[in-house]
Structures are given as structure tokens and as C-alpha cells.
Amino acid sequence: MAIFGKKETLTLPAELPKHVGFIMDGNGRWAKKRGLPRPFGHKEGAKQFKKIVRYCKDIGLQNISFYAFSTENWQRPTDEINTIMELFREYIVDVRNFLSENTRMIFLGDKSAFDDDLQEKMIKLEEDTAHYTEMTLMMAVNYGGRSELAHAARILAQKAVNGEIKPEDINEQSIANELYTKGIPDVDLVIRPSGELRLSNYLIWQCAYAEYYFTDVLWPDFTPAELDKALIEFDRRNRRFGGV
Numbered sequence: 637m638a639i640f641g642k643k644e645t646l647t648l649p650a651e652l653p654k655h656v657g658f659i660m661d662g663n664g665r666w667a668k669k670r671g672l673p674r675p676f677g678h679k680e681g682a683k684q685f686k687k688i689v690r691y692c693k694d695i696g697l698q699n700i701s702f703y704a705f706s707t708e709n710w711q712r713p714t715d716e717i718n719t720i721m722e723l724f725r726e727y728i729v730d731v732r733n734f735l736s737e738n739t740r741m742i743f744l745g746d747k748s749a750f751d752d753d754l755q756e757k758m759i760k761l762e763e764d765t766a767h768y769t770e771m772t773l774m775m776a777v778n779y780g781g782r783s784e785l786a787h788a789a790r791i792l793a794q795k796a797v798n799g800e801i802k803p804e805d806i807n808e809q810s811i812a813n814e815l816y817t818k819g820i821p822d823v824d825l826v827i828r829p830s831g832e833l834r835l836s837n838y839l840i841w842q843c844a845y846a847e848y849y850f851t852d853v854l855w856p857d858f859t860p861a862e863l864d865k866a867l868i869e870f871d872r873r874n875r876r877f878g879g880v
């Protein structure tokens with residue numbers, strides 16, 4: 637009973653961020669450090685992703701999103717892209733085994749770039765889990781923030797052409813309603829491992845007032861204990877949203 641003693645374990649804050657966005661970066665460097673080809677890093681990163689998702693559910697996070705593949709990542713070598721797509725395919729098949737009950741699943745991004753069967757599976761997963769309320773797990777694949785905004789602009793322009801809305805009806809809410817994250821709270825906390833200090837086109841609209849947590853740890857080494865550190869740091873931040 638060390639009343640004045642320092643606590644040995646980290647205690648999580650009572651209030652957790654409503655939406656945590658993870659930029660899963662550093663897989664390639666993790667492999668390189670071990671003298672392995674980059675795809676090994678992606679395999680290890682995928683394992684870590686599952687661990688972190690389970691942990692998020694255990695601690696009661698309600699909305700979590702993961703940047704898995706950006707619209708810019710198509711520039712990478714074909715074999716690396718193929719490995720990522722294979723992992724993605726495996727994940728979709730396996731997801732029901734590791735997604736605990738009551739988890740809603742949403743894919744953020746343009747699905748049309750994927751094979752037809754994969755698109756169907758993604759849509760089915762979204763439909764089958766749409767009624768779950770305990771946690772929402774978002775996976776950003778073929779996602780780019782600018783592309784998402786351009787997509788929303790096209791939808792709104794078409795509605796205006798159809799006479800469903802007037803240009804003056806377009807406001808922040810109507811734009812938010814055409815994003816892939818419709819109905820999901822804005823990102824409160826962005827976590828980016830691997831030492832890079834940038835957003836790389838991730839949820840640029842939704843992160844307008846997010847807090848950022850950067851760490852040099854590479855994604856395959858990002859453990860639940862690392863997440864605890866980020867949540868504690870988030871709790872210490874003073875968010876003002878433009879006020880005083």
C-alpha cells in the first residue's frame with residue numbers, strides 16, 4: 637500500500653479519445669533492420685494490428701481507424717503491393733474470427749480499385765456489422781484525404797445539378813456527410829509510429845483539431861503499452877478548439 641509511492645503500472649485516463657487514428661508506418665524499416673525483405677515487415681505489422689484492435693476493444697475505445705494503404709502507395713514495387721493485397725485478403729476472410737462481437741467495420745477509401753470479389757466481401761462485412769454499436773473499426777485502404785474531399789465535392793455538385801440542393805446549402809456538415817466517415821466523430825488523437833512527423837494525406841478533414849502523438853517505435857513494435865503511453869499523453873493535452 638504505497639500511498640506516496642510511485643505507481644509501477646500506467647493507469648489509463650478515465651476519459652478516452654472518441655476516435656483514435658493509427659498511421660501504421662515503419663513496416664519496411666522494421667524488416668530492413670532485420671535484413672529481411674519489406675513484405676516481412678508488412679506481415680508483422682498485420683499481426684500487430686490485430687493485437688492493437690483487441691486491446692482497443694478491451695479498454696473501451698469506441699472508434700478506431702487504421703491507415704493501411706494510401707492512394708499514393710500504388711507507386712510502390714508490384715511485389716510489395718501484392719503482399720499487402722494478399723494480407724488484406726487474408727484479413728477479410730479471417731476477420732470474423734478475430735473481430736469480437738458487437739464491432740462495426742467500415743472501409744475508408746475508394747473500393748473500386750480492388751478485385752470484384754474483394755469489393756463484395758468488404759461491402760458484405762460493412763452490411764453485416766452495421767448494427768453493432770460497441771466499437772467501430774475503420775480500415776483505410778486506397779484512402780487519400782484529398783481524394784475523399786474531391787469525391788464528396790463531386791457528389792454535392794451532382795446533387796446541385798439534379799436540383800436536390802442549392803450551392804448555398806453546402807456547409808461543413810453537408811461535406812462531412814459525404815465523407816467515408818459519415819456519422820463517426822472527428823479524430824481526437826492521431827498516432828504515428830516510425831518517427832515521421834506528418835499526416836501523409838490521412839483523414840485531413842477529420843483531423844482538423846486532432847492531437848498528434850509521434851513515436852520512433854516502428855509499427856510492428858507498437859504494443860498495447862505504447863498505446864497506453866499515447867493515451868496518457870493525450871489526457872495531458874489542453875485542447876482549446878480556438879477558444880480560450
Ligand code: IPE
Pocket residue numbers: 660661662663664665666704705706709720830
Ligand atoms: C507502412 O509501412 C505500411 C504501408 C504504407 C502500406 P511502410 O511500408 O511505409 O514502412 P516504411 O515507412 O518504409 O518503414
Ligand code: IPE
Pocket residue numbers: 659660661662703704705706709832834836
Ligand atoms: C502512410 O505511410 C500510409 C500508410 C501508413 C498506409 P507512408 O509510408 O506511405 O507515408 P510517407 O510516404 O512516409 O509520407
Ligand code: MG
Pocket residue numbers: 661662663
Ligand atoms: Mg512508410
